[in-house]
Amino acid sequence: MNRRLASVLSAAAMLVAAAAASTPNAAAATRIWPPPGCGFVPLPQPVGELTARYFHCGGNFILIKFHWDTGNTGTSCVPPWYQVPFYRDGAHVIVNAYYVSTPPNLSGSPGGEWCSLSQPRV
Numbered sequence: 001m002n003r004r005l006a007s008v009l010s011a012a013a014m015l016v017a018a019a020a021a022s023t024p025n026a027a028a029a030t031r032i033w034p035p036p037g038c039g040f041v042p043l044p045q046p047v048g049e050l051t052a053r054y055f056h057c058g059g060n061f062i063l064i065k066f067h068w069d070t071g072n073t074g075t076s077c078v079p080p081w082y083q084v085p086f087y088r089d090g091a092h093v094i095v096n097a098y099y100v101s102t103p104p105n106l107s108g109s110p111g112g113e114w115c116s117l118s119q120p121r122v
Helices: 003-022 026-030
Strands: 039-047 050-055 062-068 073-078 083-087 094-100
Touching: 039 094, 050 094, 083 094
Parallel strands: none
Antiparallel strands: 039 050, 050 083, 062 073, 062 094
């Protein structure tokens, strides 16, 4: 497991533990993370460099467009039932992300596809 993934998983576990400790009803605390629904979710408090996530609740590959607080934009391919973490870039953060109808670029054979490194700009 790479160090960044390990630190993200550790931070998420600490967030859940903190929510459970501060809430008398542990069942209610577990409903906080992951959040109900799908789409862009900014974290109420950054966890290290992690500031937001995009949750994809579907069995297909999609393309999302995201916006930085500087006005710059980008796109990202999202695999089925996946979540995309958004990290701070210095003082700048992602402020929104949403599905776009443009299909993502995929690689691999049918049934074994994955997101290509380059994605369309929309």
